[in-house]
Amino acid sequence: xxxxxxxxxxxxxxxxxxxxxxxxxxxxEKEINAQTTQSNVNAIANSYKDFxxxxxxxHVPNSxxxxxxxxxxxxxxxxxxxxxxxxxxxxxx
Amino acid sequence: xxKVSDYIVDFKRLSEFSVEKVLRRLSDSLxxxxxxxxSFLRSVLEREETYPTGLPASIGVAxxxxxxxxxxxxxxxxxxxxxxxxxxxxGNSSERIHVEIVFMLAIKDPKEQVKLLQSLMELIQSEELxxxxxxxxxxxxxxxxxxxxxxGSD
Numbered sequence: 001x002x003x004x005x006x007x008x009x010x011x012x013x014x015x016x017x018x019x020x021x022x023x024x025x026x027x028x029e030k031e032i033n034a035q036t037t038q039s040n041v042n043a044i045a046n047s048y049k050d051f052x053x054x055x056x057x058x059h060v061p062n063s064x065x066x067x068x069x070x071x072x073x074x075x076x077x078x079x080x081x082x083x084x085x086x087x088x089x090x091x092x093x
Numbered sequence: 094x095x096k097v098s099d100y101i102v103d104f105k106r107l108s109e110f111s112v113e114k115v116l117r118r119l120s121d122s123l124x125x126x127x128x129x130x131x132s133f134l135r136s137v138l139e140r141e142e143t144y145p146t147g148l149p150a151s152i153g154v155a156x157x158x159x160x161x162x163x164x165x166x167x168x169x170x171x172x173x174x175x176x177x178x179x180x181x182x183x184g185n186s187s188e189r190i191h192v193e194i195v196f197m198l199a200i201k202d203p204k205e206q207v208k209l210l211q212s213l214m215e216l217i218q219s220e221e222l223x224x225x226x227x228x229x230x231x232x233x234x235x236x237x238x239x240x241x242x243x244x245g246s247d
Contacts, residue, residue, distance in 0.1 A: 072148065
């Protein structure tokens with residue numbers, strides 16, 4: 001079954017849009033079957049259980065127990081490869 | 094507006110020692126020149142606290158911004174800090190970034206905001222451009238340094 005990824009930022013409008021586009025491109029290139037949803041940090045505090053992985057450009061509260069990966073390097077492009085590798089690894093299991 | 098340089102409203106060299114003072118000085122230009130509403134400063138300060146915008150690059154940068162309803166028309170105010178000021182890092186508030194260049198964004202349209210952010214992210218990957226920006230002394234110099242960065246390139 002396709003893993004579910006939430007891509008979030010503070011508002012769910014700006015930086016998460018950039019991450020969505022870069023992550024979708026990466027998943028397509030790697031032929032990884034995963035479902036991505038754009039959201040914001042307030043919404044994820046309630047919906048985190050619906051996702052296998054959270055990719056975020058903002059600090060996520062500790063109450064969110066879903067595995068979270070910091071996506072700021074994808075945003076800036078500085079250290080992005082390492083983060084993509086981490087996401088790929090996380091989607092393997 | 095097709096280039097990052099088209100958005101730049103003001104450029105300041107600042108010798109402030111706190112995030113608040115830096116943000117105050119930069120938002121003053123945007124408010125006084127009619128780009129942002131009076132409520133802009135308070136909102137940017139609150140947002141920086143909750144969702145910090147410090148970013149690690151060859152030179153530390155920050156991109157403070159806030160919600161569209163505090164904005165009249167799109168503009169960017171740039172500050173080069175004489176001494177680095179410590180901002181919290183975007184996405185990981187426990188990390189600190191010694192910021193030397195601040196891009197304060199007042200963008201009303203979310204789509205425009207995304208495109209502009211994308212262009213700024215390309216800009217900050219260029220060590221050469223950041224170093225050049227740091228040496229700028231006038232708005233004209235800053236604008237001519239940034240004319241090469243188009244908006245919305247992928």
